[in-house]
Amino acid sequence: MAWQPEKAPLQELVRYLKDALSGHNQNAQRYATMMLGQAKSSPETANYLAYILSNGPLLQELGLTSSDNALVRSSAAINLKNAIKAYGKALAGLDLAYVHPLLLSALQDPMAQVRNFAGSVISEIVQKGGVLGWPELLPELLALADNDGGSVPPEAQEGAMSALAKICEDNKQSLDQEYNGQRPLTIIIPKLLKVTSSPNAKVRAFALASINAFVPQTSPAVLDSLDAILERLFRLANDPSDSVRRNVCRSFTHLIDVRPEKVRPHMSGLVDYFVLQQRNADDPDLALDAAEFWLCVGENERLCPSLGPFLDKIVPVLLESMVYDEEDILRLEGDADDADQQDRAEDLKPQFASTKNPRTAANGHAGTNGQVALSSLLNPVDDGLSDGEIEESDDGGSANLEDRWNLRKCSAAALDVLASNFHGAVFDVTLPYLTENLRHQDWPIREAAVLAIGAVADGCMDAVTPHLWDLVPYLLSLLNDREPVIRLITCWALGRYSAWASHLEDPNDRQRYFEPMMEGILNRMLDRNKRVQEAAASAFANLEEKATRRLTPYCGPIVRQFVQCFSQYKDRNMFILYDCVQTLAEHVGPALAQQELIGTLMPAMIQRWGKVSDRSQEIFPLLECLSYVATALGDAFAPFAVGVFTRCIHIIHQSLEEYVMCINNEALDKPSKDFVVTSLDLLSAIIQALQPRKSGELVKNSQPRFFDLLLFCMEDPSNDVRQSSYALLGDCAVNIFHHLQPFLPALIPVLIRQLDLDNMKDQDIENGFSVINNACWSCGEIAIREKTGMGPYVEQIYQHLLGIISNPEVPASVNENAVIALGRLGVDCSETLAPHLGEFARPFLRIIGPVEYTDEKAHAFVGFNRTVERNPQAMEDCLVEYFQASAAYARHSNSVPDVDLAGSFQRNLIGYSNLIPNFEPFLQQLPETDIEKLRGSFTF
Numbered sequence: 001m002a003w004q005p006e007k008a009p010l011q012e013l014v015r016y017l018k019d020a021l022s023g024h025n026q027n028a029q030r031y032a033t034m035m036l037g038q039a040k041s042s043p044e045t046a047n048y049l050a051y052i053l054s055n056g057p058l059l060q061e062l063g064l065t066s067s068d069n070a071l072v073r074s075s076a077a078i079n080l081k082n083a084i085k086a087y088g089k090a091l092a093g094l095d096l097a098y099v100h101p102l103l104l105s106a107l108q109d110p111m112a113q114v115r116n117f118a119g120s121v122i123s124e125i126v127q128k129g130g131v132l133g134w135p136e137l138l139p140e141l142l143a144l145a146d147n148d149g150g151s152v153p154p155e156a157q158e159g160a161m162s163a164l165a166k167i168c169e170d171n172k173q174s175l176d177q178e179y180n181g182q183r184p185l186t187i188i189i190p191k192l193l194k195v196t197s198s199p200n201a202k203v204r205a206f207a208l209a210s211i212n213a214f215v216p217q218t219s220p221a222v223l224d225s226l227d228a229i230l231e232r233l234f235r236l237a238n239d240p241s242d243s244v245r246r247n248v249c250r251s252f253t254h255l256i257d258v259r260p261e262k263v264r265p266h267m268s269g270l271v272d273y274f275v276l277q278q279r280n281a282d283d284p285d286l287a288l289d290a291a292e293f294w295l296c297v298g299e300n301e302r303l304c305p306s307l308g309p310f311l312d313k314i315v316p317v318l319l320e321s322m323v324y325d326e327e328d329i330l331r332l333e334g335d336a337d338d339a340d341q342q343d344r345a346e347d348l349k350p351q352f353a354s355t356k357n358p359r360t361a362a363n364g365h366a367g368t369n370g371q372v373a374l375s376s377l378l379n380p381v382d383d384g385l386s387d388g389e390i391e392e393s394d395d396g397g398s399a400n401l402e403d404r405w406n407l408r409k410c411s412a413a414a415l416d417v418l419a420s421n422f423h424g425a426v427f428d429v430t431l432p433y434l435t436e437n438l439r440h441q442d443w444p445i446r447e448a449a450v451l452a453i454g455a456v457a458d459g460c461m462d463a464v465t466p467h468l469w470d471l472v473p474y475l476l477s478l479l480n481d482r483e484p485v486i487r488l489i490t491c492w493a494l495g496r497y498s499a500w501a502s503h504l505e506d507p508n509d510r511q512r513y514f515e516p517m518m519e520g521i522l523n524r525m526l527d528r529n530k531r532v533q534e535a536a537a538s539a540f541a542n543l544e545e546k547a548t549r550r551l552t553p554y555c556g557p558i559v560r561q562f563v564q565c566f567s568q569y570k571d572r573n574m575f576i577l578y579d580c581v582q583t584l585a586e587h588v589g590p591a592l593a594q595q596e597l598i599g600t601l602m603p604a605m606i607q608r609w610g611k612v613s614d615r616s617q618e619i620f621p622l623l624e625c626l627s628y629v630a631t632a633l634g635d636a637f638a639p640f641a642v643g644v645f646t647r648c649i650h651i652i653h654q655s656l657e658e659y660v661m662c663i664n665n666e667a668l669d670k671p672s673k674d675f676v677v678t679s680l681d682l683l684s685a686i687i688q689a690l691q692p693r694k695s696g697e698l699v700k701n702s703q704p705r706f707f708d709l710l711l712f713c714m715e716d717p718s719n720d721v722r723q724s725s726y727a728l729l730g731d732c733a734v735n736i737f738h739h740l741q742p743f744l745p746a747l748i749p750v751l752i753r754q755l756d757l758d759n760m761k762d763q764d765i766e767n768g769f770s771v772i773n774n775a776c777w778s779c780g781e782i783a784i785r786e787k788t789g790m791g792p793y794v795e796q797i798y799q800h801l802l803g804i805i806s807n808p809e810v811p812a813s814v815n816e817n818a819v820i821a822l823g824r825l826g827v828d829c830s831e832t833l834a835p836h837l838g839e840f841a842r843p844f845l846r847i848i849g850p851v852e853y854t855d856e857k858a859h860a861f862v863g864f865n866r867t868v869e870r871n872p873q874a875m876e877d878c879l880v881e882y883f884q885a886s887a888a889y890a891r892h893s894n895s896v897p898d899v900d901l902a903g904s905f906q907r908n909l910i911g912y913s914n915l916i917p918n919f920e921p922f923l924q925q926l927p928e929t930d931i932e933k934l935r936g937s938f939t940f
C-alpha cells in the first residue's frame with residue numbers, strides 16, 4: 001500500500017513550518033525551528049514535506065489563510081531542500097519514490113513561488129543524488145517544456161523549464177559526463193534549442209539561459225552545436241521579450257571567450273544591436289547585459305581590434321549610461337553630512353590579510369606597480385555565485401547599494417578598457433561630451449563627465465595631458481561642490497591623474513598643480529560625509545603610490561592630517577586610513593623616523609591599537625600597517641615594540657589554541673588564520689627594524705617561548721601561515737641568529753620536510769610555491785651562519801633542493817632561492833656536496849646566471865667554487881658555462897661584496913689551466929669579450 005500521511009503529525013508539522021517563518025512570536029519560532037531540526041532524523045519527514053509543498057488545497061482545509069498557505073509551503077520547500085543537502089552522498093540510499101512525483105506535480109502549481117521552490121528542491125536532489133539517481137527526470141522535464149502535443153498548461157511548461165534551468169546551472173559538470181556511453185548534454189542541447197522556439201516567452205528565456213550555462217564550459221556538445229546556437233541567437237535577437245534578449249546578450253558575451261572567431265564576422269551588426277539594447281531605458285538589467293558585451297570584447301585581445309571602426313557609436317552610449325539613474329539621484333541628492341554617525345555593522349566589509357610577496361635572496365623584494373584600477377571606485381562585488389544563481393540572504397536587501405554592479409559601473413569599466421586599447425581615438429570621441437558636460441548645471445551630468453575623465457586617465461594619458469593644465473584647477477574647484485557625490489568622484493578622478501602632477505619637473509608647476517592636488521585631497525579626507533572621506537583617503541593612497549619619495553618634504557602636514565583622521569573616523573574608514581599610513585611609510589621610509597613625526601603619529605596609532613580587540617576584523621589592517629611603520633622607523637620603533645610584540649605573541653598563541661580545540665570539537669568554528677598571518681608579519685618587521693640586541697631581548701622574554709610557537713606555525717596546514725612563518729624564520733637567522741641557534745635541531749627537520757615538493761598538494765600549487773620559496777630563502781640564511789653545523793642535514797637538504805631546480809614546473813624565483821641556498825650550503829659543507837656536483841652544476845649555473853649580484857649570490861658562488869675545487873672533474877659537461885660565469889663575475893666585481901669570491905674564482909681558473917692539456921684552444925670556445933675579461937681580471 002502506498003504511503004499516506006497521518007493527520008496528527010501532518011497538522012503538527014504544518015504548525016511548526018508556519019511558526020518557523022513567522023516573526024510575530026520569537027519563542028514559538030525558536031521552538032518550531034528546534035522541532036523541525038529534530039524531525040530531520042525521521043525517514044518520513046521528506047515525504048511529509050513534499051506532501052505539504054504540493055498540496056495547496058489540502059492546507060486550506062486545515063484552516064490556513066492564503067498567505068499562511070504560501071508561507072507553509074515555502075517553509076516546507078526550504079526544509080526539504082536543507083534536508084536533502086544534509087544527506088549529501090547518503091541521499092543515494094534514501095527512498096524518494098514518493099517525493100519525486102509530488103515535486104513534478106508542484107512544478108505545475110498555479111503559484112509561481114511554489115513552482116520556483118519545487119525547481120530548487122529538484123535541482124538539489126540531482127546535485128546530491130546524481131543524474132542516475134532520478135533517470136526519468138530530464139526526459140520528463142524536457143517533454144513538459146517542449147509541449148509537443150500542445151496539452152501542457154503554460155504554468156507547467158514554465159515550471160518544468162525553470163527547474164531544468166536550475167539543474168543545468170547547478171550540475172554543469174555532471175551533465176557533461178558519460179553515463180553508459182552517453183553524455184546527457186548531447187541530448188539536452190538540441191532539445192533546448194528546439195524549446196527556444198516556444199510561444200511562451202518565459203520558456204524561451206529559460207531555455208536560452210540553460211544553454212548559456214554550458215557555453216563557457218566549452219564542452220564538445222556545445223562546440224558541435226555552435227552554428228545552430230548562433231542561428232537561434234540571430235532569430236531571437238529581436239524577440240519581444242526583454243528576458244529573452246537579455247539571454248541573447250549573455251550568449252554573445254559567452255561566445256567571445258569561447259569562440260571569438262564566430263563573433264568577428266558579425267561585429268558590425270552586433271555593434272548596432274548592442275547599442276540599441278543598452279539604450280533600453282525600460283529594462284536596466286537588459287542594458288547592463290548589453291554593456292558587458294563591450295567590456296568582454298575589450299578584454300579579448302583577438303577580438304578587441306574589431307571594435308575600432310565603431311568607437312563613434314560605442315563610446316557615446318557608454319557615456320550616456322554613466323549618468324546616475326533617477327532612483328539613484330533621489331537617493332544621493334543632498335546626501336547628508338554623516339561624519340559623526342557611527343557605522344552600522346552591515347557597513348563593515350569582511351577583512352582579510354593581504355597576500356604577501358615571497359621573500360627572495362635573488363633580486364630583492366618584489367614590488368607592486370602602484371596602479372589603482374578603476375575597480376577601486378566601481379568595486380564590483382564577487383559574490384561567489386554562478387550566473388543566474390540567486391543568493392539565499394536574510395539581510396532584507398540592506399546591502400550597500402554603492403557596492404552593486406550596475407549599468408553605470410559597467411559602462412565606466414568598459415570605457416576604461418576601450419581607452420586602454422584605443423587610446424587617443426577614444427578620447428577624440430569623448431572630448432566633445434566632456435566639453436559640453438563638465439560644467440553642466442545638473443550635478444548628475446556633471447558627475448558623469450568627471451567619472452568619464454577619470455575612466456580614460458590610464459589609456460588616454462597622452463591625449464589628455466595637454467588639457468590637464470586647465471582641467472586640474474577646475475577639478476580642484478569641484479572638491480568644494482555642495483553635492484557630496486561630486487566631491488567623491490572628483491577625489492577619485494584627481495587620484496587617477498596624480499602621477500602626472502607628482503612627476504612635474506618644474507618647481508613652479510609642482511607648486512601650482514601637485515601641491516594643491518595633494519592639499520585638496522587631504523582636506524577632503526576630513527569631509528563631513530563619510531563616503532567622501534573614503535574616496536579621498538583612497539585617492540591619497542593612490543597619490544602616495546605615484547609620488548613615492550617626492551612626498552618626503554610634505555611628511556609633516558600629511559602626518560598631522562592622518563592624526564586628525566584617527567580622531568574623527570568611524571570604523572569603516574579606519575581601514576583605508578591604515579592603507580594611507582602604510583603606503584606613506586613604504587615610500588618615504590626612514591623620513592618618517594624624525595622625532596617630531598614619531599611623536600605626532602605613534603600616539604594616535606597606539607591609542608587606536610588599544611581600542612581594537614584581538615578578535616576584531618580591524619586587527620588585520622592595523623597589524624599590516626604597523627609592519628610598514630616599524631620598517632620605516634627602524635630602531636626608533638623600540639619604545640613601542642614591547643607592547644606590540646607581546647600582543648602579537650598572545651594573538652598567535654590564542655589562535656593556535658582555538659585551532660586545536662576546533663580539531664577536537666567539530667561543532668566549534670575555526671578561527672581565521674589571518675590573525676596568525678598578520679601577527680607573524682608584524683613580528684618579522686619588528687625583528688628587522690630593531691637593533692639585534694633589542695629584538696633578541698623581545699624573543700628571549702617571550703611567553704610562551706617564541707620559537708616553540710614558530711615551530712607550530714611552520715607545520716600549520718595553511719599555506720599563508722607557513723609562508724609567513726618561513727619568512728620570520730629567515731629574518732631571525734639574519735638578525736638574531738644567536739637566539740635561533742639552540743632551536744635549530746627542532747626547526748631544521750620541519751624545514752627539510754617543507755622543501756620536499758612531494759609534500760605539496762595539487763590544489764595548493766599556486767600558494768605552495770610561495771611557501772617553498774621562503775623555506776629555500778630561510779634555509780640559505782641559516783646555512784651561511786650555522787656553517788659546519790649543517791653537516792648532518794646536508795644530504796637531505798641537497799636532495800630536496802635538487803628536486804626543485806630540476807623540476808620545469810617550479811617558478812623562476814623559487815629556483816633562484818634554491819640555488820642560492822645550495823651554494824651557501826657549500827661554503828662550509830663543500831666536502832659533502834662535491835660528489836653530487838655533476839648532478840647540479842649545470843642547472844645551478846643556468847639559474848643563477850641572470851640573478852643580480854648581491855651578498856647572497858656572492859656567498860652562493862663562493863660555496864659553489866669551493867665545491868668545484870674539491871671535484872673539478874665533475875664540471876666537464878659545463879666547463880664553458882663556468883668560465884662564462886667567471887667572466888660575468890669579473891664584469892660586476894666592483895659591485896660585489898668582498899667575500900673572497902675573486903680568490904675562489906682565481907684558484908679554480910688556475911687549477912683548470914693546469915688540468916686541461918690544451919687550455920688555450922679550450923679558451924677559444926668562449927666569446928672574445930669573455931676571454932679578454934678573464935685575462936684582464938685573473939692570473940692563470
